[in-house]
Amino acid sequence: MVLVGKQSFDVDRVLLALLATCLRLHALLHHSYTLPPGALLTGGERFDYIVVGAGAAGAAAAARLAAAGAQVLLVEAGTDPTYISKIPSAAMFLLGSELDWQYQTIPNNVSCLSSRGGQCRLSRGKCLGGSTSINYMLYTRGNRQDFHDMPVSGWTWDDLKPYFLKYEGLQDLNLLPSSSKPYHNTSGTMRIGFFDDSQNPWHSRLMRSYMSLGLPENLDVNADSQIGVSQLIGYVHDGERMSTARGYLAREDVKRTLKIAKNALCTGVIIDRRNIARGVTVVQGLLKLKVYARREVILSAGAIGTPQILMLSGVGPAKHLHNLGIPIKVDLPGVGANMTDHVLPLILAQVDQSNRIHDDVKKLATWTDQLAQLLVTRSGPLTSNGLTDVSVFMNSHCYDFTRRKLLNVSFDGSDCELPNLQIIHAYIERNLLPAAKHVFQRITGFNDDVVEQVVKANENHALIVISPVVLSPHSVGYVRLASSDPGVHPAIFPNYLSDERDVDEMMFSIRIIEQLMETPLFRKRNATLLHLELPGCPGISEDRSGYWRCYSRHVTSAVFHSAGTCALGAVVDARLRVRGVRRLRAADLGVLPRAPRASTAAAAIALGERLADMLLEDDTAAGL
Ligand SMILES: Cc1cc2nc3c(=O)[nH]c(=O)nc-3n(C[C@H](O)[C@H](O)[C@H](O)COP(=O)(O)OP(=O)(O)OC[C@H]3O[C@@H](n4cnc5c(N)ncnc54)[C@H](O)[C@@H]3O)c2cc1C
Ligand SMILES: *[C@@H]1O[C@H](CO)[C@@H](O)[C@H](O)[C@H]1NC(C)=O
Ligand SMILES: *[C@@H]1O[C@H](CO)[C@@H](O)[C@H](O)[C@H]1NC(C)=O
Ligand SMILES: *[C@@H]1O[C@H](CO)[C@@H](O)[C@H](O)[C@H]1NC(C)=O
Numbered sequence: 001m002v003l004v005g006k007q008s009f010d011v012d013r014v015l016l017a018l019l020a021t022c023l024r025l026h027a028l029l030h031h032s033y034t035l036p037p038g039a040l041l042t043g044g045e046r047f048d049y050i051v052v053g054a055g056a057a058g059a060a061a062a063a064r065l066a067a068a069g070a071q072v073l074l075v076e077a078g079t080d081p082t083y084i085s086k087i088p089s090a091a092m093f094l095l096g097s098e099l100d101w102q103y104q105t106i107p108n109n110v111s112c113l114s115s116r117g118g119q120c121r122l123s124r125g126k127c128l129g130g131s132t133s134i135n136y137m138l139y140t141r142g143n144r145q146d147f148h149d150m151p152v153s154g155w156t157w158d159d160l161k162p163y164f165l166k167y168e169g170l171q172d173l174n175l176l177p178s179s180s181k182p183y184h185n186t187s188g189t190m191r192i193g194f195f196d197d198s199q200n201p202w203h204s205r206l207m208r209s210y211m212s213l214g215l216p217e218n219l220d221v222n223a224d225s226q227i228g229v230s231q232l233i234g235y236v237h238d239g240e241r242m243s244t245a246r247g248y249l250a251r252e253d254v255k256r257t258l259k260i261a262k263n264a265l266c267t268g269v270i271i272d273r274r275n276i277a278r279g280v281t282v283v284q285g286l287l288k289l290k291v292y293a294r295r296e297v298i299l300s301a302g303a304i305g306t307p308q309i310l311m312l313s314g315v316g317p318a319k320h321l322h323n324l325g326i327p328i329k330v331d332l333p334g335v336g337a338n339m340t341d342h343v344l345p346l347i348l349a350q351v352d353q354s355n356r357i358h359d360d361v362k363k364l365a366t367w368t369d370q371l372a373q374l375l376v377t378r379s380g381p382l383t384s385n386g387l388t389d390v391s392v393f394m395n396s397h398c399y400d401f402t403r404r405k406l407l408n409v410s411f412d413g414s415d416c417e418l419p420n421l422q423i424i425h426a427y428i429e430r431n432l433l434p435a436a437k438h439v440f441q442r443i444t445g446f447n448d449d450v451v452e453q454v455v456k457a458n459e460n461h462a463l464i465v466i467s468p469v470v471l472s473p474h475s476v477g478y479v480r481l482a483s484s485d486p487g488v489h490p491a492i493f494p495n496y497l498s499d500e501r502d503v504d505e506m507m508f509s510i511r512i513i514e515q516l517m518e519t520p521l522f523r524k525r526n527a528t529l530l531h532l533e534l535p536g537c538p539g540i541s542e543d544r545s546g547y548w549r550c551y552s553r554h555v556t557s558a559v560f561h562s563a564g565t566c567a568l569g570a571v572v573d574a575r576l577r578v579r580g581v582r583r584l585r586a587a588d589l590g591v592l593p594r595a596p597r598a599s600t601a602a603a604a605i606a607l608g609e610r611l612a613d614m615l616l617e618d619d620t621a622a623g624l
């Protein structure tokens with residue numbers, strides 16, 4: 001609070017309002033790209049291809065098909081992303097917003113125990129660009145070994161590499177070592193590059209402190225080795241997010257033959273008596289419509305949406321469909337089965353202690369400065385991603401806790417070049433949360449008790465999120481229908497931490513983070529991990545390991561990299577054709593049996609690219 005005469009007002013609220021106004025202004029001033037207008041369907045229309053879902057994979061597939069001259073309908077449940085989606089530093093505020101499907105998981109009683117109702121939040125983008133319009137924009141492809149033992153042939157890393165390269169428009173190749181060259185393309189449609197400087201001193205402190213623990217500095221996680229501490233490249237260009245809506249759907253060469261039905265929920269695939277896909281059913285506004293595909297229907301509704309649509313159409317586990325009274329077209333037990341996802345405990349470090357009143361006036365000046373910079377030059381801290389582009393990949397089994405060093409040999413024979421851990425970061429300005437408590441609750445889904453504790457810690461300290469992601473989880477869950485009504489969210493049961501080994505991995509990671517706190521740069525600034533008091537957990541001083549195991553099961557968060565629900569082999573064949581139905585394919589992250597050991601948008605986009613290629617090849621073979 002700042003006292004002005006006898007009046008008092010809350011600086012943070014004023015700042016948030018100011019920020020919102022400026023962002024709107026910014027959006028009005030800069031027409032960096034325009035998305036095509038939406039098409040209102042009347043029913044009965046025919047297209048060469050119908051693609052469902054305008055996300056990472058779907059936007060890529062639809063745009064490539066349209067650019068090749070095909071008549072394409074793209075059906076998307078959401079509409080254009082809002083202006084906030086363009087601002088890199090605002091990414092976190094999109095969780096739980098109107099651009100998010102806001103799924104909640106079914107409780108499994110061993111994870112997300114501090115979330116309301118024991119349900120984990122599962123965010124997915126619901127707009128053009130899909131999750132690429134709300135994600136953290138980190139560009140990572142994964143490890144070549146992630147594609148080593150696929151259940152079908154033709155899906156090795158070398159088979160996929162051309163599709164990763166095809167869309168990559170790397171603007172900063174000159175900042176990478178020359179050995180990186182063969183791994184990149186500078187002219188693809190998805191412009192990417194380094195985020196702007198966050199001007200946060202913790203950025204370099206974090207990187208230097210990890211290096212003091214023996215982690216190499218890795219200038220390019222998308223080249224020879226993934227291991228080390230890195231400043232990641234992001235899906236940003238000219239200070240704004242590069243979603244697949246911007247990268248693919250705003251292109252002039254696709255607008256001629258691509259129609260996009262916005263606010264259009266696909267409720268099923270029309271499958272005829274001979275099990276041939278003929279089109280899809282759609283609800284747009286108050287209308288229930290049928291639209292038809294001359295060639296093929298492609299499902300790219302994501303790892304949750306695609307199995308939901310398949311099951312609504314009678315393609316899935318027969319017994320489950322029978323229970324819901326859905327006529328069975330194909331008994332495919334793999335639909336919705338074997339869902340895996342990366343998972344993390346939210347770990348918070350308290351830093352930068354200071355007294356609140358003293359700082360408020362200074363903060364007002366800084367924010368005004370940053371907004372001016374954004375408006376005038378489209379640069380500055382608001383176009384950065386804070387500390388989020390600082391990332392660590394490592395195999396925790398190669399870390400020597402006694403010597404406090406990452407080694408290049410493991411104590412159990414595991415491959416040190418194959419990461420099992422990524423550590424991701426974010427910076428929460430001191431005293432931000434007290435004014436934004438409800439936003440924080442919306443983003444995290446945590447219960448009042450945990451929210452209060454975090455808000456209280458934030459009153460006098462800045463907080464650094466230092467969260468270890470389990471990259472090769474053993475826990476497996478599923479997606480099923482909760483109802484035969486397409487408007488009802490499916491039953492999502494990721495079953496996080498049901499396999500004790502995933503908690504074991506978290507314990508290794510948390511110990512490494514504790515050692516990070518003891519490195520000179522952290523110690524000098526009195527950094528401490530926030531030890532939340534959690535019901536039913538032992539105190540940290542009595543039982544350190546018991547405390548953190550319990551903590552991990554309480555303050556759990558999904559990483560939103562769900563895969564496996566429409567897996568290659570089980571549900572689709574090597575050419576992404578859904579088993580048992582002709583002229584129906586699926587391409588999104590759900591077709592990968594497991595998420596790559598990294599953030600996943602790059603792989604999803606590559607899948608969309610590859611699908612388009614396969615369809616065009618098949619057309620050529622058929623003489624079309
Ligand atoms: C908060 C968050 C942060 C993330 N951070 C990163 C990151 O930093 N880097 C990274 O690489 N990855 C990140 N990811 C993951 C990445 O964005 C996803 O893995 C990727 O976008 C998945 O692509 P997809 O094509 O499978 O699905 P999506 O991109 O989710 O697209 C699916 C689309 O289908 C639409 N849809 C669904 N059902 C229907 C229906 N019935 N009818 C019509 N349309 C429908 C959806 O609205 C959506 O537009 C993040 C994800 C989230 C949610
Ligand atoms: C979790 O606990 C609730 C309430 O006791 C119970 O109904 C539910 O079946 C449990 N879920 C699992 C997956 O064990
Ligand atoms: C790089 O991108 C351009 C433009 O999209 C494309 O023509 C080219 O084939 C890509 N290069 C590689 C190696 O994929
Ligand atoms: C799930 O995955 C396992 C391991 O890959 C496989 O054996 C099993 O058949 C899959 N389940 C279904 C229903 O596809």
Ligand SMILES: *[C@@H]1O[C@H](CO)[C@@H](O)[C@H](O)[C@H]1NC(C)=O
Pocket residue numbers: 216225227408416417
């Ligand atoms: C570890 O060893 C492998 C194989 O010798 C080598 O390729 C890699 O660069 C080394 N990694 C580090 C971080 O030193």
Ligand SMILES: *[C@@H]1O[C@H](CO)[C@@H](O)[C@H](O)[C@H]1NC(C)=O
Pocket residue numbers: 353524525526
């Ligand atoms: C750290 O704590 C010590 C002792 O409480 C204090 O003297 C010092 O000023 C603190 N340093 C910082 C950077 O807050």
